[in-house]
Amino acid sequence: MRFEFFTSKDSVNKKILRAALAVGMATVVVKAITTVKDLAVAHSFGRNDSLDAFLFAFMLPSFALNLVVGAASAALVPVLVETRQNDGANAAQRLLSSVMLLTCTALVVVAIGLAILAHLYLPYLGHSFPPEKQFLTREFIYFLAPWLVLSGLATFMACVLNAIEKFAVPALIPILTPFAVLLCIAAWTRPNSGYALALGTVIGSFLEAALFYYLVKKHQIIGVLRWHGIDPRVRSVLSQTVPMMAGCLLMGATPVVDQTMAAMLGSGSVAALSYGSKVITGLLAIGATALSTAVLPYFSKMAAEGDWRGCRHTLKRYVVLALSATVPLTVLLFFFSKHLVRFLFQRGAFTSMDTEVVSQVQRLYCLQIPFYVVSMLFVRFISSVRRNDMLLYAAAINLVIDVVMNLILMRWLGIAGIALSTSIVALVSVVFLWACSFKLMSKREPGMLTAVHAPGRS
DSSP states (O other), X not given: OOOOSOOOOSOHHXXXXXHHHHHHHHXXXXXXHHHXXXXXXXXXXXTXXXXXXXXXXXXXXXXXXXXXXXXXXXXXXXXXXXXXXXXXXHHHXXXXXXXXXXXXXXXXXXXXXXXXXXXXXXXXXXXXXXXXXXXXXXXXXXXXXXXXXXXXXXXXXXXXXXXXTOOHHHHHGGGHHHHHHHHHHHHOSSTTOHHHHHHHHHHHHHHHHHHHHHHXXXXXXXXXXXXXXXXXXXXXXXXXXXXXXXXXXXXXXXXXXXXXXXXXXXXXXXXXXXXXXXXXXXXXXXXXXXXXXXXXXXXXXXXXXXXXXXXXXXXXXXXXXXXXXXXXXXXXXXHTHHHHHHHHHOSTTOOHHHHHXXXXXXXXXXXXXXXXXXXXXXXXXXXXXXXXXXXXXXXHHHHHHHHHHHHHHHHHHTHHHHHHHHHHHHHHHHHHHHHXXXXXXXXXXXXXXXXXXXXXXX
């Protein structure tokens, strides 16, 4: 089966909605299993040092994965869509083969570098950890190096499948990792050992990568993996990857900064930040990630065709839809945060005192939801028109504001201040990205300002 783009007669907005619902429903299933895994982790670990060390170690390869694969896939999809439309499926296959090999090489180099240099950077990043906790963190980094490569390739192939309008199955495959973690926790002979989490994470990533590779071969997206040289298409992807990677570096530095500063607040603070963000992250995965995953291929097609009115109409429609759904949800989460944390986590090693701390973190984290969901729409539009340099500027602004607000608010609110800082960053980000998107469309559609105010136009 050769891959095809946009064969349905439905409008673009209906296609996006259908794709977002498919991704969202699959993500709900994945997050349900992930929640079960998180409950098992909370019951077994509470906020102990082993969990702190694992979460801190996982943060680093996760950051690297988002840096390499997030940048490469976002830069690839617009070029892939344009190549497929203008030059055919074979040209698209050659492009994908070359970019995938480059991505794999980058992941291997970064994974080896993180492992080899761990003894140099950990004393600085985890300077508040005692020596035995730093040693445990380094062990977990060694353990998670293969995860970086396997999960990175799985994420890359998922983005490629999304680009050819395959959404539901790629969104469901990540269910394998929480299943593997649950099995390892249950089977591990030594209780409360972070090695069970590390092993389950690596096994899950291997299963995901194997299944994704089967799917891309099945749909004949990539033929025999081989290097086809740096042709103009690959060069176009690389030219957009560089600013996107710099933006991802700054954007991904935000959670690294948050967790590093949380580690300064004492034992259990990193775990408290993690628990407090779990529900919010899950909701954003269902909403923001589903919507942003769905819109990128369609924005890319409209941009390739010069359909700026279609882009404007889609942005306007989905901004309103996103705000209508997320604002009431945010209000509910804010007022019922403690009840939710108590219901989800308070059992076993997770005490009522932990509930007090985590519920306050969650309450202030949830304020970011409307801003984050809307900002992802603008991010995908800007990426589709290949102006990733603007995302670099946005990420730089976000990082500066995050550090400053962390320093101010953590003195006032402790670990909850870091959560409030994150929500403030999301507000600033959406305003900046909205301004960038409006400027881009104004340049490409000179009559847009008149059209916006003209009667009878949507």
